[in-house]
Amino acid sequence: MLREEAVLAAKNGYTEFPRNQWSAEAIEDAAYALAESARGDASEALKVSASRLVRGNVAVAYALNGDNAPSRKLIEELGAEAPSDYLLQFHQLPAAKALFLLRQNKPAEALALLEPVRKYELGSPISVDAYLVLYVRGLAYLQMKDAAKAAAEFQKILDHPGINSVSCFLPLARLNLARAYALLNDNAKARTAYQDFFALWKDADPDIPVLSSAKAEYAKLH
Numbered sequence: 001m002l003r004e005e006a007v008l009a010a011k012n013g014y015t016e017f018p019r020n021q022w023s024a025e026a027i028e029d030a031a032y033a034l035a036e037s038a039r040g041d042a043s044e045a046l047k048v049s050a051s052r053l054v055r056g057n058v059a060v061a062y063a064l065n066g067d068n069a070p071s072r073k074l075i076e077e078l079g080a081e082a083p084s085d086y087l088l089q090f091h092q093l094p095a096a097k098a099l100f101l102l103r104q105n106k107p108a109e110a111l112a113l114l115e116p117v118r119k120y121e122l123g124s125p126i127s128v129d130a131y132l133v134l135y136v137r138g139l140a141y142l143q144m145k146d147a148a149k150a151a152a153e154f155q156k157i158l159d160h161p162g163i164n165s166v167s168c169f170l171p172l173a174r175l176n177l178a179r180a181y182a183l184l185n186d187n188a189k190a191r192t193a194y195q196d197f198f199a200l201w202k203d204a205d206p207d208i209p210v211l212s213s214a215k216a217e218y219a220k221l222h
Contacts, residue, residue: 023057024128028168030064033209056092063096090120107143130164147183194218
């Protein structure tokens with residue numbers, strides 16, 4: 001969908017929008033565990049634009065993808081270049097750094113890093129990564145096996161769908177809410193959350209890794 005929007009925008013002379021969409025697509029693919037596609041989108045985005053928005057999005061995409069080295073490089077550049085950029089300093093960069101820590105199995109450190117930006121977490125501009133801080137914090141609580149706090153973070157995303165109604169993090173919040181309920185041994189709520197996720201993705205490609213994982217997890221509940 002994002003690629004279609006980019007093509008349409010380019011045809012109508014809106015050049016910056018399609019450039020931004022490549023980086024947005026990279027975030028979405030990385031979030032869905034489509035690693036190679038995310039890397040390709042990130043590479044294309046950086047070829048056509050050096051804007052802070054694009055580079056910030058690509059840094060997030062790389063971090064979601066586990067590509068820490070290129071993400072760190074962009075973060076260092078952007079942090080030095082734009083110390084007063086709200087979107088970078090209180091949203092994208094701390095979330096990306098927290099994702100690095102989760103890859104190192106350091107959820108407590110990730111949570112500490114995200115705590116100072118809590119007051120800004122629902123104030124992001126309407127963008128593909130609008131719920132990013134909440135989502136990463138939820139993942140950190142899941143990694144800590146603190147399912148109740150994880151569920152609260154993912155529910156907060158679902159309680160504010162109007163920030164970005166087409167964000168990839170909305171269905172993923174529902175999926176991870178199911179995982180939190182499963183961790184709490186509340187299989188009834190877990191099944192309902194999984195089923196809600198499957199309903200949202202009823203027309204999705206069945207080979208998408210995150211969907212395959214969800215189906216396997218759901219099967220274990222029965």
